[in-house]
Amino acid sequence: MTMFPREEFMTRLDKVKKSMKEKDIDVLLVSDPANMCYLTGHNAWSFYVHQMVLVDVNEEMPYFIGRYMDAFSGVVKTTYLDEAHVRAYSDDHVQSLTKHPMDYVAKVVKELGLDKKNIGVEMDNYYFTAKAYAQLQKGLPDANFKNGDLIVNWVRIVKSPAEIKLMKRAGKIVEKAMQATIDTMAAGVRENDVVAAIYNAQIKGTEEFGGDYTAIVPMLPEGETAGAPHLTWSDKKYPENTVVAVEIAGAHQRYHSPLARTIAIGEPSEEVKRIAEITIEGLNAALEQFKPGNTAEMVEAAWNKVLKKHGFHKESRIGYSMGLNFPPDWGEHTASLRPGDKTVFEPGMTFHCIPGMYLDNFGVSISESVVITEDGYETLANFPRKLFTV
Amino acid sequence: MTMFPREEFMTRLDKVKKSMKEKDIDVLLVSDPANMCYLTGHNAWSFYVHQMVLVDVNEEMPYFIGRYMDAFSGVVKTTYLDEAHVRAYSDDHVQSLTKHPMDYVAKVVKELGLDKKNIGVEMDNYYFTAKAYAQLQKGLPDANFKNGDLIVNWVRIVKSPAEIKLMKRAGKIVEKAMQATIDTMAAGVRENDVVAAIYNAQIKGTEEFGGDYTAIVPMLPEGETAGAPHLTWSDKKYPENTVVAVEIAGAHQRYHSPLARTIAIGEPSEEVKRIAEITIEGLNAALEQFKPGNTAEMVEAAWNKVLKKHGFHKESRIGYSMGLNFPPDWGEHTASLRPGDKTVFEPGMTFHCIPGMYLDNFGVSISESVVITEDGYETLANFPRKLFTV
Helix, strand or coil: CCCCCHHHHHHHHHHHHHHHHHCCCCEEEECCHHHHHHHHCCCECCCCCCCEEEEECCCCCCEEEEEHHHHHHHHHHHCCCCHHHEEEECHHHCCCCCCCHHHHHHHHHHHCCCCCCEEEECCCCCCCEHHHHHHHHHHCCCCEEEECCCHHHHHHCECCHHHHHHHHHHHHHHHHHHHHHHHHCCCCCEHHHHHHHHHHHHHHCCCCCCCCCCCCCCECCEHHHHHCCCECCCCCECCCCEEEEEEEEEEECCEEEEEEEEEEECCCCHHHHHHHHHHHHHHHHHHCCCCCCCEHHHHHHHHHHHHHHCCCCCCCCCEEEECECCCCCCEEEEEECCCCCCCECCCCEEEEECCEEECCCCEEECCEEEEECCCCEEECCCCCCCCEEC | CCCCCHHHHHHHHHHHHHHHHHCCCCEEEECCHHHHHHHHCCCECCCCCCCEEEEECCCCCCEEEEEHHHHHHHHHHHCCCCHHHEEEECHHHCCCCCCCHHHHHHHHHHHCCCCCCEEEECCCCCCCEHHHHHHHHHHCCCCEEEECCCHHHHHHCECCHHHHHHHHHHHHHHHHHHHHHHHHCCCCCEHHHHHHHHHHHHHHCCCCCCCCCCCCCCECCEHHHHHCCCECCCCCECCCCEEEEEEEEEEECCEEEEEEEEEEECCCCHHHHHHHHHHHHHHHHHHCCCCCCCEHHHHHHHHHHHHHHCCCCCCCCCEEEECECCCCCCEEEEEECCCCCCCECCCCEEEEECCEEECCCCEEECCEEEEECCCCEEECCCCCCCCEEC
16 A cells, blocks of 8 residues: 655654654554554554554664454555564454453553553543453553554644545545435435445446545435435435435545535525525635634634524534544544634645534535644545535 | 344344443443444444444433434434433534543443443544543542443444345445456556446445445455555556455445455556465465354464465464444454464454455455354355466
């Protein structure tokens, strides 16, 4: 996968170590697959078993600790890490009731002489379970554990030019996938047949570069279920008249560019048209706030100001920082576009700005993914910002 | 989604409560999305935020606790749970640095008067983080926490006729997806273009029923990378001569039927043919062990006996129980086909039996998903068990 030169990984590690020092953390145990990939280049569906990247603040290179087939056949062959920086547990640790991979990780920490240090762990990451923490505490009784949540994520929030390049490729892919959605969706067509066309476009990508899997599956809430946007598709046929809010992404080398558009099947009502117009007006106002020096909450405020003008009010999160990721989320869990978030924008930050309006019998959501530039923003994809009718 | 009558959910709950009583657990807090779906019918990509199903051993119905849009717009409208059994936290708990959803869960447990009970939590589930446990312990200082890992999973291991029906549909889908793989794969074709065809077939399903997303993405390790099976596809073109080990699944309503076949691009060498023959001979011998009363380790032993006859030895897990699941794994984390696993087979259990042989420059894996019947087993899909050449 290594799309980045070794120096880029070293720059990332330097920033992480700086943050570790500020938090008085000597050793960071990284469980988040996106953070592991960010620091080492390891890109594999190996996160369904326990694995770790260990960053020692006093050592240049990190260590990968995982299952043998992932560590030696995978990491050593596909990343800049050498065999000396890889440790593997035997396969009888996998989903075993008697041996836990974290007992092995504790052993490695001891061997490296780090077992009396301040050790940061990613407390609220999906892949750092309660049991993983309990076994580490048991195996490392002399360590002083600290919450190392989001240390790497906050470094990831500013993307390098090489990362932006990958995200723009993902933007090209999502344009194709959204067009496939519009081309396929119609009354009488099954939901899953539309989704099949989306996946096909997402993975085919373009002639120059292929598509990767996205960290979230396509979401197409329709009509009354629009208020429950996380229900996934079924094999029901679309009715003659409905509104579908489509949220998908393109992905390239694990980097994402999400995009939402709303599609009316059959001539939309005046109400639907009006809500779509307000959503676009609000989105446009929100986007204008993306420039260095502004804060995340200003984006939401601009959106809400437009809503207020039209007699609506909705205080909510309308977006988040995103980029490199693995399931189950392409969001980075750092800055959110919502009231109270004072994150100051810098060039290279990337956000998915996805305002939506959900009424009783339909919902509209229209979004853009943006990168903050020196004096404003650019969208990652280029797709008409309007209500589509099929 | 509800493909099951309410009585089936009640039967499942009864079995879970029986197991809870044996373990002296009064309240079970379920974080595993597959377990939540199994007990309530809630099927949504909502597990990227914290949510719980609460089972009180003394109450008929479980509770769903989650984000508002998932709880009231989703669960109430799509499952047998009524509003009285649903609790929702406000959106400012989502990926927040100040409010944690588990503080809200603790509050609900208190309101239900269960805060001095023995509370089981799924310690090693992906979606039960170290932080989630810490916040629960803080919010419920009088509770006695117990490890409730895999309680629901061990109930899930035996499938009902209604579940087997869904898994056989998934079997039909994986036949189509594997055929699409063989039809598309060729020298000079990009890996991602083959994967696009796989996704297209997986989601289209058949004319009678549509396909669902699978809990693991297609895996197609090729040539030298066969030993690192979790690396995902790239946009490289297949060379003139190579061997690709394909592992995919069909999914229908979250139920899976995985299948592996190996495809030679160009005429395979005698060595590849021989290894494929041994793998099939070993798989056939392994499959014969699937019958009520036999144990999981007997399957692996039968495989290894064939290997030994041919001068090989490999002690490893060659399969696992599977069925209903969400990313990142379709395995159920209960019985494994490996030495030492004494799980006794019963009718209705379903396994993916996937033996493989990985040599220096190629790997072969050929698998079957099976359901154990009254006197033996049936495969969930029907696909030629051979080395394919394209």
